[in-house]
Amino acid sequence: MNLSHEQSDQLIATLAEFRFELRQFLQFSETAALDAKLHPQQHQLLLQVAGAPEGTQVTIAYAAGRLGLKHNSTVELVDRSEREDLIERTIDKDDKRRAILRVSRKGRQVLHKLSDDHARELNEMAPRLMRALKRVQLHSRSPLAAEVL
Template identity: 65%
Template sequence: MQPTDIRDPAILIRTLADFRYAMRRFYQFSEKAALSAGLQPRQYQLLLQVAAAPEHTTVTISYVADRLGLKHNSTVELVDRSEKEGLVARSEDSSDRRRTILRVTRKGSQLLSKLAGQHAEELNDAAPRLIDALEHIRRHARREAQ
């Protein structure tokens, strides 16, 4: 995608549509890959957030709820299902007994590793389209700010 005039609103709109389409295709891929691995898509997202939390971050239900954009009670249900399936484990926070700390189990880590490789391959294919669209949007935003 090579825009001819970054100031043209029609080109910007087309670029935004192309970007959303590329993202939607990636999300659809991700959902199908998770289901093929025996996970619900939200369980894969949960595993990603728990496993990838920055060092020294206490991974709690609240942390995961925020990262996933879910309500607290929906996150509790997701964690309950995932714990029953052996994907995550909970432990009591020794410094605040009201909080539960989450970690990914060995089973969860194995599934996550498998899916991460598949996702990296898919993103490698999608990256040129996404990067082009983002660069065009960034140039447009810079131009508008001037």
Template identity: 45%
Template sequence: MIDRDELTDADYAALADFRYALRQFLAFSERGAASCGLTPQQHQALLAIRGAAHANVTVGYVAERLALKPHSATGLVDRLETLGLVTRRPSPDDGRQALLAPTQKARTLLRELSETHREEILRLRPMLTELLARMD
């Protein structure tokens, strides 16, 4: 019987290859964001806001999705608002919170970025599937 607690050379190689593939995708994503005049963090925040399964997106939600401290997320959202990419409106349930929404400008940028990201993920799918299978 194989002790699954013991990592093999193949396990280390699979982990290294998987991390490399993720880093390659992140570099692709960073270049895409830059080509649209966004930082990677701005792109990620816009995607979190647009991709939320609910309409009540707050700065706290952005902080959670991007693993940021609330004050850092507030600064990020402030910059997105200054760029005309996000609007804030008071929450009808809690006047202390503002609800965030992407502007049409942000939706247009996100559509362009998301189309290319989806194409890249589909291109990488066979390799990622094979890497994940090597983890078994």
């Protein structure tokens, strides 16, 4: 089944608004990271390493998967973050080819400040984000809209 032009236009407008709200948050996040003297990907790396589920050995492969980066790009990001004392890397006792990552004391300090800032911003943005997400959800419940989404 095809959407009518009106339904398609409504869906496009709904997705555009949701994407705009997401982008507003991402722009805030990027600016906050840069203000903290971090590259935005370093902030994402710190989040993924520090926020890994308990018992997870955070390796380069794990970080690459969580960040959506290739292995070699993640190695470069970890190298840069280690040089800046944000990340610590140790060799896995059981597999000498693997490095285990953890956030350094300096990295934790920066991450705590950024996380506080992000929580405040999300609290302010939450009503708009939830409203936009709810509209997408309502459109996706329509059998016609579900085919597009």
